[in-house]
Amino acid sequence: MIARMSLNYAVFAVFTFWQKKKKVSHSSVIFMSSLIEDLPDEVSLMCLARIPLYLHPNLSLVCRAWRAAVQSVELLRARHELNFTEDFICVCANEPNNTWQLYDPRRNLWITTPALPSHIRHISYFSAVSVGGKLFVLGGGHNPETLEEGDEGTFATNEVWSYEPVTRKWALCAPMIVPRVSFACGVVNGKIIVAGGFDASRRPTAKAEIFDPENNVWILMPDLNHTNNSLCHGVVVHGKMDVVHMGVSTVQKFDNDEQAWKTDICSWSNNPGVVVRDVVYVKRFTCRCYHNKKEHIEIGSFGMNDFGYGMASLGNEIFLIGGVTFNITVLRFGRGGPPALRLAAAITRCRGIILACTSMRV
Known part of the structure; x- marks a missing residue:
C-alpha cells in the first residue's frame, strides 16, 4: 500500500518532466516493458526511480519485472537524470x-x-x-x-x-x-x-x-x-x-x-x-x-x-x-x-x- 501511494506521487511528478524532455538516455529497458499500464517504458522507469530505497524490497514483491527494474543499472541512471538523492x-x-x-x-x-x-x-x-x-x-x-x-x-x-x-x-x-x-x-x-x-x-x-x-x-x-x-x-x-x-x-x-x-x-x-x-x-x-x-x-x-x-x-x-x-x-x-x-x-x-x-x- 505504501509503495503504491509513493508510486502514484512519482507518476504525477515525473510525467511533466517527461513531457518536457520527450527523450531519455536509457538504451536497455526492453526487459522492463509494461511496468506500469498505459505508460511508456521511460516514464515507468522514472516513476520507480523516485521511490525511496527503503521501499525497494516491497517493490520487488510486485512482480518479476519490477524486481528486475529496482535492481537495475537503468534505475540508477534514471535517479541521476532526475537528480533524486537520499x-x-x-x-x-x-x-x-x-x-x-x-x-x-x-x-x-x-x-x-x-x-x-x-x-x-x-x-x-x-x-x-x-x-x-x-x-x-x-x-x-x-x-x-x-x-x-x-x-x-x-x-x-x-x-x-x-x-x-x-x-x-x-x-x-x-x-x-x-x-x-x-x-x-x-x-x-x-x-x-x-x-x-x-x-x-x-x-x-x-x-x-x-x-x-x-x-x-x-x-x-x-x-x-x-x-x-x-x-x-x-x-x-x-x-x-x-x-x-x-x-x-x-x-x-x-x-x-x-x-x-x-x-x-x-x-x-x-x-x-x-x-x-x-x-x-x-x-x-x-x-x-x-x-x-x-x-x-x-x-x-x-x-x-x-x-x-x-x-x-x-x-x-x-x-x-x-x-x-x-x-x-x-x-x-x-x-x-x-x-x-x-x-x-x-x-x-x-x-x-x-x-x-x-x-x-x-
Whole structure:
C-alpha cells in the first residue's frame, strides 16, 4: 500500500518532466516493458526511480519485472537524470559477520544490506568512505578474536569493495597497491586517499596512494614524512587530507599544489574525529565532544560509555552511534547557541563494537 501511494506521487511528478524532455538516455529497458499500464517504458522507469530505497524490497514483491527494474543499472541512471538523492549513515559493527546497515535520517529507519562477500570472515581494522553514491570498504584483516586455534588468518589485505545501494550489489574493485590495516582514509575531489597504517608484514608503513573510482585505478603518492607504531586516522579539512597518529602531537597534511606532505602541530585532539563545515570535532574518553578553535571547548556530555562508539557527520549534524541499546545520538548544530541533542531509532540488526561508519549520498 505504501509503495503504491509513493508510486502514484512519482507518476504525477515525473510525467511533466517527461513531457518536457520527450527523450531519455536509457538504451536497455526492453526487459522492463509494461511496468506500469498505459505508460511508456521511460516514464515507468522514472516513476520507480523516485521511490525511496527503503521501499525497494516491497517493490520487488510486485512482480518479476519490477524486481528486475529496482535492481537495475537503468534505475540508477534514471535517479541521476532526475537528480533524486537520499542521504544515509552507513554502519558496520562486530556482529553479524561483514554486515552493513544504512540509516535513513529523513525517515528515522534502518536498511540492511547484503553481507560483504569477502573471503575474510569478521573483517576488522578497515576503512570506509563514500564516493559518487557508492560505499567503499578498503583493506582490513581478520579479527584475531574470531580465528580458530592454529589459524593465523589474514593480517592485512589490499581488497577494495564497493556497494551500490540502488542495485544492492557488492563489486570487487582494483586492489590497493599496499595491503594495510588501521590506516588513514579520506576523499578529496572525488578521489580516495589512503596513507599509513600497518602492512602485511605487521610493520608501520609510510606508503600513501590515491584511487580514482571512475577509472578504477590506484596511483602511488609521496610517502608520509614519518610513521609511528600506533593507529592512525584521517580527516579532510579545507579540501586537504590530514593524517594523525594516536599519541602523536603532529598532523601530516597533503599539499595538493606542491604534491607533498607537510608536518604541522595538531591543533585538535588526536582522537578520531569528524568534520562539520571544515571544523574537526572529536569525542574524548570523557564522552564529550570538542572542536578545534583556539582551545578545546566542551560542547556536550552524552552520558554513555565511550568504548565501541562510532561517529559520522551529515550536513550540519554529528551522529554518535552505538551503545548498550545501540541508539543513535544526533548532535545538531544551529545558528548560535549550544548544539541540540536528540535520540534517533535504535539499530535493528548490527551489534557489538562499531567497526566503521560514514555518510553517503545516493
